[in-house]
Amino acid sequence: MKILITGGAGFIGSNLAKRLVKEGHTVVVLDSLLRGNKLDKWTFSKIKFVKGDVRSRKLVDECSEGCDVIFHFAAVLGVDIVADNPVETMDVEVVGTRNVVEAAEKNNVKFVLYASTSGIYSHSAIVKNALTEEVLVDPRTSYAMAKRYNEIYLASHHEERNLNVISLRFFNVYGWNQDNRMVVPRFFEQALENEDITVFGTGNQTRDFTYIDDTVEACFRLMGIEGCHIINIANEAEWCITDLANEIKFITGSSSKLTYIEAPKKRYDYEVERRVGSSEKLFELTNYKPLTNLKSGLEQIFQINYAEKINA
Numbered sequence: 001m002k003i004l005i006t007g008g009a010g011f012i013g014s015n016l017a018k019r020l021v022k023e024g025h026t027v028v029v030l031d032s033l034l035r036g037n038k039l040d041k042w043t044f045s046k047i048k049f050v051k052g053d054v055r056s057r058k059l060v061d062e063c064s065e066g067c068d069v070i071f072h073f074a075a076v077l078g079v080d081i082v083a084d085n086p087v088e089t090m091d092v093e094v095v096g097t098r099n100v101v102e103a104a105e106k107n108n109v110k111f112v113l114y115a116s117t118s119g120i121y122s123h124s125a126i127v128k129n130a131l132t133e134e135v136l137v138d139p140r141t142s143y144a145m146a147k148r149y150n151e152i153y154l155a156s157h158h159e160e161r162n163l164n165v166i167s168l169r170f171f172n173v174y175g176w177n178q179d180n181r182m183v184v185p186r187f188f189e190q191a192l193e194n195e196d197i198t199v200f201g202t203g204n205q206t207r208d209f210t211y212i213d214d215t216v217e218a219c220f221r222l223m224g225i226e227g228c229h230i231i232n233i234a235n236e237a238e239w240c241i242t243d244l245a246n247e248i249k250f251i252t253g254s255s256s257k258l259t260y261i262e263a264p265k266k267r268y269d270y271e272v273e274r275r276v277g278s279s280e281k282l283f284e285l286t287n288y289k290p291l292t293n294l295k296s297g298l299e300q301i302f303q304i305n306y307a308e309k310i311n312a
Contacts, residue, residue, distance in 0.1 A: 002026040003223075004067045004109075006054045006100065007074030008047075011178045012115065012170070012215060014038040016071060019216050021046045030054060030063045035077065038177050054096035057103075064103040069223055072100045073115040076143070078181035080264075086142035093146035101157050111224060116151055116167040118208070118232070119144045123272055130208075130278035133169070133230045151230060158228035166222055171234035171277045174297065175212025176304040184209070184301070187245050191254035192306060200263040201271060203242030208276040210235045211297040214290035218279075221286035234277025235290045247295060251302050 003020055007013045008029030017039060020027050027047040029039065032054075039047070052059040054074040064070055074096050076082055076089040097114065104112050121131050122138040139145045154165040174184040190197045210233060218233045245258050263271050279289040292300075 001068040002028070002066050003069045003071065004028045004030065004064050005071045005073060006030045006060070006063075006096065007115070008071070009033055009037045009039050009049075010035065010073060010077070011038055011175070012173055012212065012219075013071070013073040014040070014043065014177070015175070015212050015216050016073075016219055017047060018043040019220055023220070028063050028067065030059065031074070036179070054099060055092060057099045060096075060099040061103045061106060064100075064107045064109055067107065067109050069111045069113070070100055070104055070109055071113050071115075071219065072097060075115060081181065082141070082143045089142050090146045093143075093150055097150045097153060101154065101163065104163060105157075105161060111164045111166075111226075112154065113166045113168060113219065113222060114150060114154055116147045116169045116230070117144065118169050118171040118234070118275060118277055120148050120151075120169065121272075121275065130234070130236055130276045131232065132278045133232055133281055155228050164226050165228050166225065167230045168219065168222070169230065169232045169234075169277070170215065171208040171210050171232065171275070173210050173212055173215045173233075174301070175215075176301050178212075183241070183244070184248075184298070185305075187248045188252065188301065188306065191245075191248050191252040191256050194255045196259040197245045197249070197256045199241055199245060199258055199260050201241075201260070203245070203258070203260055204240050204273070205271065206238045206240045206274050206276065207244075208234045208237060209239060209244070209294050209297070210290050211292035211300075214292050218282055218286065218288060218290065221288050222282075225285055229281075229285070231282050231285070232277040232279055233282060233290065234279045235292070235294070236277065236279055237294060238274070238276040239294055244294070247298055251298055252306070 009031035151167040180186040
């Protein structure tokens with residue numbers, strides 16, 4: 001198939017692009033490169049790359065010509081960046097998604113898969129059991145609100161115009177080649193420099209960390225499924241941030257100390273005490289759910305990203 005990935009030079013998009021190329025698909029990547037390019041040289045040589053903004057209707061239309069599937073991953077990412085740029089965050093989400101949907105309908109693209117977020121659940125995450133897609137969501141940030149709006153917008157296009165859409169609620173994806181806007185690479189970098197590992201809050205807050213290879217596998221298997229769906233992609237394992245930091249210390253042999261600091265006020269709505277997701281719906285549709293436990297995933301990151309640099 002021919003597949004467009006908006007935001008395809010980012011962390012998840014670049015890994016997905018590599019997988020799709022290896023599977024023999026023709027891949028087009030549209031990315032502004034404002035946050036850099038994570039496509040490796042081999043993948044970059046095998047795709048058609050277009051530098052540009054997803055808010056350009058003409059550009060999205062041109063990139064989607066002849067495509068069978070669009071993975072719409074273009075977004076403003078990183079808690080601090082999003083918190084400082086709420087207008088741009090919502091603009092990229094709302095205008096970009098509208099352009100993708102209109103281009104899909106114009107060019108007869110059969111499937112649109114959209115990168116949503118587990119942040120939509122927000123403080124709903126205090127429920128005792130793992131979060132399912134049926135839990136009432138509680139978006140409180142510009143980012144989460146825009147993501148929820150787009151989920152509803154995509155569902156409306158399925159209802160009225162029969163567009164096949166899937167909103168992918170990612171749970172704390174981590175893996176090799178991720179930048180330090182995210183907690184896992186930040187902890188690794190601090191540990192390897194034997195600097196204090198800075199933890200916001202008490203460190204008792206929990207997250208559900210999902211390895212990048214599992215995330216890509218789930219996306220790959222969902223490609224081509226008809227209908228309208230909202231799907232969690234979660235590891236279904238709950239880790240507190242202190243345990244995450246200590247595991248990274250152990251893997252790296254670091255002498256770092258854990259330092260607990262108060263989260264900046266702008267991060268308040270992003271800081272929830274508990275988040276763990278259910279991937280049962282994903283399993284029902286694909287007979288697959290993420291399997292890589294956090295310890296194994298962190299070991300793989302260390303070997304791929306850091307071990308050679310240390311031994312050099």
